[in-house]
Amino acid sequence: MESIFFYATAAIALIGAIGMVLSRNAIHSALFLVLNFAATSVLYLMLNAPLLAVLQVTVYAGAIMVLFLFVIMLLNAENVSVDSHLRWQPIAALILGGLLLVETVVTVGRPLPLNPAGVTPETLNQLADPRVLAQFLFTDYLLPFEVTSLLLLVAMVGAVVLTKARPAQKRDQRRVRFADQVEGSEGASAVMSEPQGENRPVA
Amino acid sequence: MFDLVVLVILLPLLGVIVNAFFGRRLGERWVSYIGPGAVGLSFLVALILVLSLAGLPVDQRHHETILWTWIPIGNFQVDLGFLLDPLSAVMILIITGVGFLIHIYSVGYMHGDPRFARYFTYLNLFVASMLTLVLGNNFLVLFMGWELVGLCSYLLIGFWFERVSASDAAVKAFVVNRIGDFGFILGVMLIWTTFGTLHFTEVFEAAEKSLQSGAPVAIAITLLLLIGATGKSAQIPLYVWLPDAMAGPTPVSALIHAATMVTAGVYMMARSHVLFELAPFTGQVVAWIGAATALLAASIGVAQYDIKKVLAYSTVSQLGFMVAAAGMGAFGAAMFHLTTHAFFKGLLFLGAGSVIHGVHDEQDMRKMGGLRSSMPTTFWTFVVAALALAGIPPLSGFFSKDEILATASSQNIGIYLLLTIAAFLTAFYIGRQVLMVFFGQARSDVHAHESPRVMTIPLIVLAVFAAIAGFFNLPGVGSFSGWLGEQAGELNLAVAAISTLLALAGLGLAWLLYGRSPVQQDQRDPLAVRLGPVFTLLERKWYVDEIVDLTIARPFKALCSFLAGEMDLGIVDGFVNGVAWLVSLFSRWLRTIQTGFVRSYALAMLLGAVLLIVYVATR
Amino acid sequence: MAVSVTNYTVLSAMLFTIGIIGVLTRRNAIIVFMSIELMLNAGNLAFIAFSRAFGSVDGQIFVFFVLTVAAAEVAIGLALIVTIFRSKNTADIDDISTMRG
Numbered sequence: 001m002e003s004i005f006f007y008a009t010a011a012i013a014l015i016g017a018i019g020m021v022l023s024r025n026a027i028h029s030a031l032f033l034v035l036n037f038a039a040t041s042v043l044y045l046m047l048n049a050p051l052l053a054v055l056q057v058t059v060y061a062g063a064i065m066v067l068f069l070f071v072i073m074l075l076n077a078e079n080v081s082v083d084s085h086l087r088w089q090p091i092a093a094l095i096l097g098g099l100l101l102v103e104t105v106v107t108v109g110r111p112l113p114l115n116p117a118g119v120t121p122e123t124l125n126q127l128a129d130p131r132v133l134a135q136f137l138f139t140d141y142l143l144p145f146e147v148t149s150l151l152l153l154v155a156m157v158g159a160v161v162l163t164k165a166r167p168a169q170k171r172d173q174r175r176v177r178f179a180d181q182v183e184g185s186e187g188a189s190a191v192m193s194e195p196q197g198e199n200r201p202v203a
Numbered sequence: 204m205f206d207l208v209v210l211v212i213l214l215p216l217l218g219v220i221v222n223a224f225f226g227r228r229l230g231e232r233w234v235s236y237i238g239p240g241a242v243g244l245s246f247l248v249a250l251i252l253v254l255s256l257a258g259l260p261v262d263q264r265h266h267e268t269i270l271w272t273w274i275p276i277g278n279f280q281v282d283l284g285f286l287l288d289p290l291s292a293v294m295i296l297i298i299t300g301v302g303f304l305i306h307i308y309s310v311g312y313m314h315g316d317p318r319f320a321r322y323f324t325y326l327n328l329f330v331a332s333m334l335t336l337v338l339g340n341n342f343l344v345l346f347m348g349w350e351l352v353g354l355c356s357y358l359l360i361g362f363w364f365e366r367v368s369a370s371d372a373a374v375k376a377f378v379v380n381r382i383g384d385f386g387f388i389l390g391v392m393l394i395w396t397t398f399g400t401l402h403f404t405e406v407f408e409a410a411e412k413s414l415q416s417g418a419p420v421a422i423a424i425t426l427l428l429l430i431g432a433t434g435k436s437a438q439i440p441l442y443v444w445l446p447d448a449m450a451g452p453t454p455v456s457a458l459i460h461a462a463t464m465v466t467a468g469v470y471m472m473a474r475s476h477v478l479f480e481l482a483p484f485t486g487q488v489v490a491w492i493g494a495a496t497a498l499l500a501a502s503i504g505v506a507q508y509d510i511k512k513v514l515a516y517s518t519v520s521q522l523g524f525m526v527a528a529a530g531m532g533a534f535g536a537a538m539f540h541l542t543t544h545a546f547f548k549g550l551l552f553l554g555a556g557s558v559i560h561g562v563h564d565e566q567d568m569r570k571m572g573g574l575r576s577s578m579p580t581t582f583w584t585f586v587v588a589a590l591a592l593a594g595i596p597p598l599s600g601f602f603s604k605d606e607i608l609a610t611a612s613s614q615n616i617g618i619y620l621l622l623t624i625a626a627f628l629t630a631f632y633i634g635r636q637v638l639m640v641f642f643g644q645a646r647s648d649v650h651a652h653e654s655p656r657v658m659t660i661p662l663i664v665l666a667v668f669a670a671i672a673g674f675f676n677l678p679g680v681g682s683f684s685g686w687l688g689e690q691a692g693e694l695n696l697a698v699a700a701i702s703t704l705l706a707l708a709g710l711g712l713a714w715l716l717y718g719r720s721p722v723q724q725d726q727r728d729p730l731a732v733r734l735g736p737v738f739t740l741l742e743r744k745w746y747v748d749e750i751v752d753l754t755i756a757r758p759f760k761a762l763c764s765f766l767a768g769e770m771d772l773g774i775v776d777g778f779v780n781g782v783a784w785l786v787s788l789f790s791r792w793l794r795t796i797q798t799g800f801v802r803s804y805a806l807a808m809l810l811g812a813v814l815l816i817v818y819v820a821t822r
Numbered sequence: 823m824a825v826s827v828t829n830y831t832v833l834s835a836m837l838f839t840i841g842i843i844g845v846l847t848r849r850n851a852i853i854v855f856m857s858i859e860l861m862l863n864a865g866n867l868a869f870i871a872f873s874r875a876f877g878s879v880d881g882q883i884f885v886f887f888v889l890t891v892a893a894a895e896v897a898i899g900l901a902l903i904v905t906i907f908r909s910k911n912t913a914d915i916d917d918i919s920t921m922r923g
Contacts, residue, residue: 014837017840017841018840021840021848026850040866043830043867044867049882049885052889059889067896071903075903075904089802090846092806093809094843097843100816104838107816108831108868133879133886148891151894154894155893156897158898163905797921
């Protein structure tokens with residue numbers, strides 16, 4: 001029963017992953033990834049990690065993927081040409097990826113029982129208890145925990161700074177618009193501003 | 204109280220900082236207060252210190268101020284420390300006192316120069332360096348001052364660097380000094396390996412205790428130090444830089460090349476007299492070098508036309524007297540002559556500067572003449588200094604020179620003869636100079652004028668000292684040698700009479716040739732007429748520069764151009780360029796790997812990861 | 823047949839490999855980025871599986887930190903993509919090859 005459930009979930013996760021890589025449309029990719037994340041979160045539950053399962057759904061499948069979808073739609077980046085001028089790249093990637101897979105399986109593939117001798121049901125219950133997790137987080141791992149908060153803050157500031165339009169860019173945009181109005185031709189704007197994206201409504 | 208000695212150095216240094224950073228904004232007026240003011244204050248502090256030093260009993264006149272440990276490397280410990288004792292006391296008084304007067308004089312002399320502030324920056328730096336040199340309590344601090352003085356000398360000689368001759372002379376002075384410094388630093392190193400310390404007191408104590416008279420190591424050390432002294436104090440064979448150094452402003456010549464810097468070598472020998480007394484052989488060498496220099500330079504001075512060149516060779520010659528005295532062990536006499544010389548030679552240079560200033564930058568004595576009436580103050584002070592130099596009693600030069608001659612007469616008759624002839628020539632050339640410059644008719648149509656008061660007052664003050672400084676060491680009046688802890692030289696009446704007569708004879712000969720019938724415009728020098736080719740030989744300075752050029756400079760240049768051309772450009776550069784060519788060839792091929800595609804890079808990373816796992820798993 | 827840790831680790835390895843292939847083959851920067859997220863997720867799965875196998879909560883803590891880092895990475899990464907898109911008007915990473923030697 002348990003193994004059937006596992007294989008079903010694992011199959012869904014693999015379908016999500018493969019679908020994400022193969023989809024032409026980025027939106028579809030994102031949705032496949034959500035599927036994968038949901039399947040993994042079920043696996044987490046099966047591994048006695050309910051808190052992380054919930055976090056997986058809310059943070060990953062929820063927040064992060066929504067962010068992805070936002071950006072995809074914002075940039076109209078659903079479709080990017082698939083065929084590559086790096087012709088050997090996909091073949092090499094498949095071969096090397098396959099090698100890596102073989103290697104990992106060989107390395108970590110020794111059978112290891114899910115419930116080894118030393119692990120009692122009591123410890124398993126403790127694993128599932130968010131309070132135990134919290135206790136570790138705020139005692140042994142206090143410093144890394146605080147550092148991650150700093151990391152998030154830096155990331156936030158960085159994202160704001162990166163995406164903020166610089167004054168010079170704004171001026172260029174205005175000048176290009178002005179040139180468009182005066183010349184009324186596409187050639188002028190192309191000469192005046194190399195990146196045509198300036199005219200697009202961005203952010 | 205005596206720790207205030209630091210102030211003596213710090214005040215001029217403060218002047219350097221202010222003048223260097225704010226000088227141009229402050230303007231000439233403020234700079235001319237700050238530059239001389241810093242040295243003046245330093246002189247006052249030095250005077251107070253020396254007076255209180257004199258108030259102490261003889262055996263307590265030794266005070267060290269240690270600021271911090273400068274170089275602590277294992278057992279190599281060098282302090283930045285200063286030593287105030289009678290010897291350094293004399294030196295700081297000369298440096299700050301004469302230096303102060305020359306600073307004041309410079310205010311007038313350099314008036315209107317576009318680099319006025321820079322000039323005073325250098326001058327203050329020079330005073331600070333020289334004070335470091337004489338106040339240092341170990342050989343390394345002395346060496347620091349020694350090098351700084353060399354640097355300032357370079358800067359000041361080349362002050363008018365637009366003139367090729369000035370910048371050449373600056374380079375020449377620097378290079379020649381460097382040769383001397385090389386010997387000096389080797390001597391210092393030898394001192395350290397021998398005694399394990401560089402501290403003056405410790406070195407001398409150890410030397411007296413452990414070395415016998417004539418010990419080879421003492422001879423080696425003193426010979427190396429002597430090389431340093433010949434560089435700084437312009438002795439054979441390294442004297443060649445000093446006459447050329449006259450390319451700098453005249454007050455600089457007075458300060459550096461007459462009164463202070465060139466005395467560094469004599470001071471250094473006096474400071475380490477304990478070592479020199481342990482090496483009688485070196486003493487002989489030093490004495491002969493000094494005497495030979497005195498005679499050679501005096502003979503060249505006879506035939507020069509440039510008013511400053513005469514004085515330059517005179518300086519070399521007088522330094523020869525001091526060095527000879529030091530070589531004979533009469534360090535008191537050497538220091539005494541150093542002191543009086545600082546007064547009268549500083550005065551002569553300043554007087555010459557005043558003349559040059561008055562006749563609008565003319566330095567050729569053949570175009571001067573008859574300046575007696577138009578420049579009375581300059582004339583009278585110059586005459587006082589000239590008579591002092593010639594050794595006419597009772598002016599200062601007589602006493603100090605006579606002491607040296609008396610020592611020589613009792614110790615080494617050969618040196619005595621050389622020095623006596625040099626003294627005679629000295630009287631002759633300075634008489635010739637006075638007569639050519641101040642007497643007779645003007646030999647050009649320049650309208651001469653007396654210099655401003657800011658220049659003449661230092662002349663008068665110096666003239667007073669040049670006149671009376673001799674009494675500092677007259678038995679019964681003052682005891683300069685006793686102050687230094689030396690035996691007072693007795694007045695040898697016979698020697699004194701001979702040298703006075705010779706001085707008078709020299710002056711008289713000068714009058715016969717140049718005074719009785721003054722040289723007319725475009726007339727040949729009467730001495731040149733009488734001496735013929737010998738005069739040309741002297742005028743061309745015994746062809747020393749040419750000989751040096753032919754025997755040392757040319758082969759050296761040829762070697763250099765061989766090394767620079769065939770060796771460096773051909774082999775060394777060829778090798779380097781070949782390597783660079785190979786590298787660029789290889790990288791041109793290698794850079795095609797950098798496709799710019801992020802995914803290729805990621806692929807390479809994956810390849811690396813796969814290989815790495817293989818390595819880790821199969822290890 | 824009971825499910826063993828090996829099942830989970832093999833699944834994790836497969837997901838990871840798929841992520842790598844996605845990174846290496848897709849040209850859309852956003853999909854590349856999502857593939858990276860997939861790789862991180864595969865790593866998380868392995869962490870949790872081992873946490874269970876060794877009865878230790880440390881593995882879960884690491885997953886927690888990976889989640890945080892992933893969140894920060896997404897914020898910065900997407901900001902970079904937006905900025906690049908503004909100046910190049912493309913989300914194709916092969917078009918961004920100005921670093922070619």
